[in-house]
Each structure stands twice: as C-alpha cells, then as structure tokens.
Amino acid sequence: MNEHLERPKVGIIILSWNRKDEIIACLDSVAVLNYPNFQVYVVDNHSSDGSLDYLSLEESGGRLILIKNSENFGYTGGNNLGMKAALGDDCDYLWLLNNDAVVEPSSLSYLVDYAETSPRLGLLSPLISFIDEPDSFTECGARINWSKQEMEIADSPEEAKRWLIESSNSFLLSGTALLVKRQTALDLEGLDERFFAYGEDRDYSLRAINLGYKAGIVSNARVFHSKSNHVRALHFYFYMCRNRYLFWAKHCPQSGMLIRTWEHLPFLAEMMNWSGKSLRIRQVIFEAFLEAHRSKSGKWMPASGLYLGITNCLAFISLAPFYAKRFLRKVDPWNLRNRIRPWKSRHMTAKDFLVTRTRNRVHFKRELNVPHGNGDVSVILPVMNRYNFRLANTLNSIRLQDYPANLINIVLVDYGSKNEFSKNYLEVCRRYNAEYLRIDGPSEWNLSHATNTAIKRVRTEYILCTGMDLMLSPGFIGEAVKRLRKRPKQLIVSTMFKAPEGLITEYLNLPDMESLREQSEIMHRPETWPHRMNPGVNIGLKQCYERIRGYDERFVERSRCRGRWCFWGSKLWGGKR
Numbered sequence: 001m002n003e004h005l006e007r008p009k010v011g012i013i014i015l016s017w018n019r020k021d022e023i024i025a026c027l028d029s030v031a032v033l034n035y036p037n038f039q040v041y042v043v044d045n046h047s048s049d050g051s052l053d054y055l056s057l058e059e060s061g062g063r064l065i066l067i068k069n070s071e072n073f074g075y076t077g078g079n080n081l082g083m084k085a086a087l088g089d090d091c092d093y094l095w096l097l098n099n100d101a102v103v104e105p106s107s108l109s110y111l112v113d114y115a116e117t118s119p120r121l122g123l124l125s126p127l128i129s130f131i132d133e134p135d136s137f138t139e140c141g142a143r144i145n146w147s148k149q150e151m152e153i154a155d156s157p158e159e160a161k162r163w164l165i166e167s168s169n170s171f172l173l174s175g176t177a178l179l180v181k182r183q184t185a186l187d188l189e190g191l192d193e194r195f196f197a198y199g200e201d202r203d204y205s206l207r208a209i210n211l212g213y214k215a216g217i218v219s220n221a222r223v224f225h226s227k228s229n230h231v232r233a234l235h236f237y238f239y240m241c242r243n244r245y246l247f248w249a250k251h252c253p254q255s256g257m258l259i260r261t262w263e264h265l266p267f268l269a270e271m272m273n274w275s276g277k278s279l280r281i282r283q284v285i286f287e288a289f290l291e292a293h294r295s296k297s298g299k300w301m302p303a304s305g306l307y308l309g310i311t312n313c314l315a316f317i318s319l320a321p322f323y324a325k326r327f328l329r330k331v332d333p334w335n336l337r338n339r340i341r342p343w344k345s346r347h348m349t350a351k352d353f354l355v356t357r358t359r360n361r362v363h364f365k366r367e368l369n370v371p372h373g374n375g376d377v378s379v380i381l382p383v384m385n386r387y388n389f390r391l392a393n394t395l396n397s398i399r400l401q402d403y404p405a406n407l408i409n410i411v412l413v414d415y416g417s418k419n420e421f422s423k424n425y426l427e428v429c430r431r432y433n434a435e436y437l438r439i440d441g442p443s444e445w446n447l448s449h450a451t452n453t454a455i456k457r458v459r460t461e462y463i464l465c466t467g468m469d470l471m472l473s474p475g476f477i478g479e480a481v482k483r484l485r486k487r488p489k490q491l492i493v494s495t496m497f498k499a500p501e502g503l504i505t506e507y508l509n510l511p512d513m514e515s516l517r518e519q520s521e522i523m524h525r526p527e528t529w530p531h532r533m534n535p536g537v538n539i540g541l542k543q544c545y546e547r548i549r550g551y552d553e554r555f556v557e558r559s560r561c562r563g564r565w566c567f568w569g570s571k572l573w574g575g576k577r
Contacts, residue, residue: 008112010038010093010179011086015078017044020051022100022226027058030097035108038095040064041085043078046071074196074299075175083185094180100226101177102131110221111179122184122213123205125173126221127157138225141217142202144170149248149255149263151202152443159443160217173215175201177223184213192250194297198236199243206251232274237281238288238300241271245292257293264289277322282315283308373461375407375481377539380458381434382413382450383468387424390469395432397471403478409460410434415450416442448551455545464539470496472537480539488541495522496534 012030016023023042030040042064044052052068059066067081079096086094093112097103107126115121128138140160142151144167151172154160164171178201180188188207191200205215244267248260255263268289275281287303290311303311379398383391398410412434414425422438429436439453451465462481466472480492 007035007037008092008116009090010035010095010108010112011082011089011091012038012040012095012097012108013079013082013086014040014042014097014099015045015075015082016042016047016051016055016099017072017078018047018049018051019099020047020049020054023051024054025226026097026099026101026103027064029102029104031063032105033103033108034105035112038108039086039089039091041067041082043067043069043082045069045073045078072299074193076191076193076195076197076200080190080193083180083190087182087185092182094182094185096175096178096180097223098176098225101128102224102226103177104222104224107177107221107223110218114216114218114221115179115181118214120212120214121216122181122208122211123173123215124179124218125216126177126218126223128174128176128223128225130227131224132227134224139174139176141174141215142172143167144172144206146170146252149252149260150267157217157219161219164215164217168214169209170206171209171215172202172205173217175204176225178204181213184208184211187211187213194246195243196239196297196299197243198239199247203247203250234281234284235300237271237275238284241268241285241288242292242296242300245289246297249292249295261293272318277319279312279315279319282318283311286311286314286318375462375485376409376460377403377407377462377464377477377481378409378411378454378458378460378542379464379466380411380413380451380454381466381468382415382447382454383417383421383425384415384445384450385417385421386468387421387428391428393471394466394468395428395434397474398477399432400474401472401477402474403481408477409458411437411454411458413450413454414438415445416440446553448553452550452553455542455550458542461542462539463542463545464537466537470537477539484539484541489544491535491538491540491544493533493535493538496536497522 014023014026014030027040027042040063042055042058044055044066046069055064055066058064065085067085069078069081072078073081083094083096093115095108095111111124111126115124125141127140129136130138137156140154140157141163142153143163144150145152154163160171188204188211192203192207195203209215245260245264248255248263252260268285271285272282275285287307288300290307291300302308381394395410398408399405401408410429410432412425412429414422414436416439417425426436428434437454437457439450442449455463462484464477464480476494483492484490
C-alpha cells in the first residue's frame with residue numbers, strides 16, 4: 001500500500017497577515033517536511049503588503065489552498081476558518097503553525113508518531129526555539145497557579161515534563177505550532193473568537209483538558225520562531241491586558257470582579273513597565289483594562305470622545321511614579337527608598353508602621369525581661385542544586401566554633417534540589433551531624449521562603465541565618481550570644497571579608513581558615529548599601545524572627561534582610577567579625 005495513504009492526513013493551517021518575508025520562509029520549510037501526507041491551508045487576513053499576490057501564485061501552482069478574508073478576523077477567526085476547511089477535507093490532524101515559524105523536516109513526523117501512541121492525547125507541541133538561538137527555548141508550556149490566578153512558564157523541557165506529571169490537569173501549550181487531533185477539534189468547536197488575538201491558545205488548551213484530553217510535549221520535534229525585532233504595536237498591549245482578564249473571568253467566574261481586579265493589578269503594573277514613559281501606550285493599557293470590566297470582547301475599536309479623555313487622564317497620572325523614581329534615584333545615591341521601607345511589605349500597612357509597631361516596641365522591652373534559656377543556637381543553611389567544597393568549609397567552620405558543640409544545631413534546608421544533589425546533602429549532614437530539611441515542589445530559588453520554613457521548625461533560643469559559601473570566624477557565635485544576653489533587643493550582624501578569586505580551591509582546616517583574613521579584604525559596596533556591616537549573616541532571638549513574621553518572601557534573595565529590621569531595636573548594627 002502507498003505510504004502516502006497509510007499515514008494520517010494532516011492539515012497545516014498558517015495564518016498570514018502583512019508578513020511577506022516570514023510567510024515565504026515558513027512555506028519553504030514546510031515544503032521540505034519528510035511527512036508524506038499533508039495539505040497546507042493559508043488563511044490571509046486581508047494583507048496589504050503584497051503577500052496576497054505571492055500566495056495567489058503559490059495556490060495556482062498547487063502548493064497550498066488559499067483562503068482570502070475580506071477583513072482582519074484576528075488570530076482566532078482566521079484559524080477557525082482554516083480548521084473548518086481542513087476538517088471538511090477529512091484531515092485527521094490539524095497543525096496550527098505561526099507564519100513566522102520555521103520547522104525542521106522531521107518535526108511533523110515526530111508529532112504524529114507520538115500522537116498515535118494514545119487516543120487521549122488531544123494536543124501536542126514541539127520544542128520551540130529562536131532561530132538565532134537554537135540551543136535555548138522560548139517556551140516549553142505553562143501551568144496555572146489557581147490560588148494566585150497566574151501562569152507559570154516552563155523554562156526547560158525537563159521542567160515541562162515534570163509539570164506534565166505533577167499538574168497534568170492544568171498544563172497549557174503555546175499555539176506557535178500546536179497539533180490538534182480531529183476529534184479534539186470537533187469537540188472544542190474552534191478557538192474562542194472573543195479573544196481575537198493573544199491568550200486564545202491557553203484557553204483552547206484548558207478547554208481540551210476539561211473535556212478529558214491530555215496535552216504533551218514532543219522533545220524530538222523542533223520548531224524555530226523568529227525573534228521580534230520590531231516595536232510592539234498598540235494592539236499588542238491592548239489584547240495582552242484585556243485577554244488576560246477575560247481568561248480568568250471565563251475560567252474563575254466564582255472569584256468575583258473585585259478579586260480578579262486585585263489579582264490583575266501586578267500584571268497591569270508589569271505592562272506599564274513595558275510601556276516605559278509612552279503616554280499613548282499607557283492610555284491603551286487603561287482602555288483595555290476598562291474594556292475588560294465592561295465585558296467587551298472581539299476586535300479592538302479605539303476609544304474616542306469622553307472615554308478617550310478618561311483613559312488619557314489615567315495614563316498621565318500613572319506617569320507620576322515613573323518620573324518620581326528617576327528623581328529620587330538622582331538625589332538618593334544608595335537608593336535607600338527601595339531598600340528600607342518596612343511599611344511597604346505585605347505584612348504591614350502605613351497605620352501598622354505608625355501605630356501598632358510603636359506600641360509593640362514598648363511592650364517588646366517588657367516581654368524580653370524573662371530568664372534566658374540554655375543559649376542553644378540553630379544555624380539555618382539553605383541550599384539548592386549547589387554542592388562543592390564551599391559547603392564543607394562552611395559546615396566545618398560552624399563545627400569548629402569555640403561555643404559548646406551540643407548547643408549548636410545545624411539545619412541544612414534542601415530547597416527542591418535534584419536527586420543527585422539531595423543524596424550529597426544527606427551524606428554531608430551525616431558527616432557534620434546536621435539536621436536535613438527537604439522542601440519539595442519549588443522550581444525557583446527563594447531564599448526567604450527557605451529560611452522562613454526552617455525558622456518555623458526550630459525550637460532553639462537563638463537563630464543564625466547564613467549561606468552555604470560563608471565561613472564564620474571561630475568566635476562568631478560565642479561573641480554574638482554574649483552580646484545578645486546583655487541586650488536581647490538587637491540583631492547581630494558583621495563585616496564580611498571577600499577572599500581573592502582562586503585562593504579557596506579545596507577543603508580547608510582551621511589554621512588555613514584563620515590565615516584567610518590576612519589575605520582578604522572587607523566586602524563593601526557603597527553604591528548599593530552604605531553600611532560596612534553586611535546583614536546577609538545575622539543572629540538574634542527566635543522570638544524576634546517570629547515577631548516580625550520572618551523574611552518577606554517577595555524579596556527572593558537580595559535585600560530580604562534589610563527593611564524588616566530597621567525600626568525595632570535601639571542599635572541595629574552590632575557585633576564584630
């Protein structure tokens with residue numbers, strides 16, 4: 001039997017709109033596919049750059065089937081017409097392909113072969129990379145965080161495969177090169193045309209999952225996407241802002257308008273950052289935000305009259321923080337405004353800062369006048385996917401302290417590391433008599449969250465927070481506890497020394513550690529932090545950490561330990577190296 005008839009028929013649907021050079025490159029790559037049974041459908045959304053003439057010539061040569069639209073029906077409307085035509089020609093699969101994509105010859109064969117392995121596989125996507133950066137991946141899929149109403153983007157194929165297992169009911173695919181089975185396409189009845197453009201692929205994937213179909217990533221198949229070098233058009237900002245709100249309004253209707261608006265504000269601020277100081281783009285963003293609240297959908301019709309005046313006023317007001325930030329950056333050389341602002345954290349309001357914390361300061365002094373405990377200390381050491389001689393040196397410096405060893409409890413926090421690192425951490429914990437605390441699930445490093453988890457767990461009188469590549473001088477803990485017993489209401493920090501590059505290359509013993517100080521210089525960066533003390537290593541009473549509710553987890557790593565301590569304690573900076 002002819003191989004052409006044996007393989008399932010695939011309808012390749014390409015939407016064209018004013019990108020003549022890109023559609024030519026896309027069609028040339030499709031022409032050399034090694035898959036034997038496919039038909040190309042090109043839907044032209046009323047192009048005006050001459051690409052329609054080129055496509056008409058290709059159609060006359062039998063290379064493709066051209067569908068001409070009398071107006072721009074958007075990404076959703078154009079693709080729906082192409083899918084309808086392909087289904088009418090009895091295609092077994094539909095491949096939605098962007099006109100700026102270039103495919104590898106074997107990509108479609110890999111996709112179809114994988115799709116044939118399971119009847120429940122409804123949607124498949126290849127790995128997508130930039131043409132100029134073939135070793136990187138633009139997107140490998142996304143999953144929904146329902147609690148925060150946001151989408152998390154997978155940065156690597158490994159992460160995408162893990163998410164497919166952990167969150168198979170919320171894993172969404174990109175529409176750049178989306179392969180859809182015939183039955184899935186019939187059940188879904190096309191893309192939601194209310195989105196018009198942007199965000200419709202996420203909605204399409206979620207609807208397929210809700211119907212019981214599975215999504216998948218085929219790592220053998222590769223498609224290359226051209227990097228956008230042109231300035232973003234106004235409609236990009238409009239559809240991105242409006243459609244994100246429409247997506248959550250459609251799939252989380254029970255959350256209510258006020259909650260959706262609250263969850264949408266961070267994305268709105270991100271869009272403002274993209275726009276810079278462009279008044280016109282900001283006006284379009286506010287227009288999209290208001291249109292979403294009015295339940296407007298479909299094609300964007302620019303505002304006019306009074307409605308345009310309102311959005312212009314909002315855009316002008318939104319520029320005030322932009323210029324204020326520039327001004328304050330000039331008059332504040334250390335940018336302290338963005339580093340010391342405890343009232344701006346999620347745990348405190350301006351009223352809390354002015355009233356509640358003032359009252360607590362008075363009570364705190366009385367609460368701390370209690371008999372001291374036995375002076376035991378928990379040393380919290382968060383790590384993630386890092387293991388070398390530096391960690392051993394840090395643990396060794398802690399065990400060589402001139403403080404009673406039975407009063408020092410080391411807690412090594414393994415923050416979602418890979419299995420090969422976790423095995424090493426378990427071994428090093430046994431060697432240095434340390435407690436091993438594993439936190440499963442996180443894919444991104446968050447030092448504040450890792451430290452807070454350990455703070456809630458330990459039961460010692462004092463807590464010392466440090467890092468995996470920071471060695472403590474032998475008298476650090478003893479001197480710190482001595483100062484804390486005299487004045488409990490303080491945080492002990494220290495100067496930090498930076499060893500010259502290449503000086504530490506292996507495991508060190510105590511004499512080698514003591515000689516390091518003579519060869520090292522004080523690490524001080526006045527452009528980012530004016531004080532010579534470094535708060536990255538700090539020790540204090542456990543109840544003090546509990547009183548301020550730990551570290552603010554929005555500060556992923558840097559500046560996490562600065563703002564929260566700035567207003568309690570008469571003298572913040574104490575202790576010596």
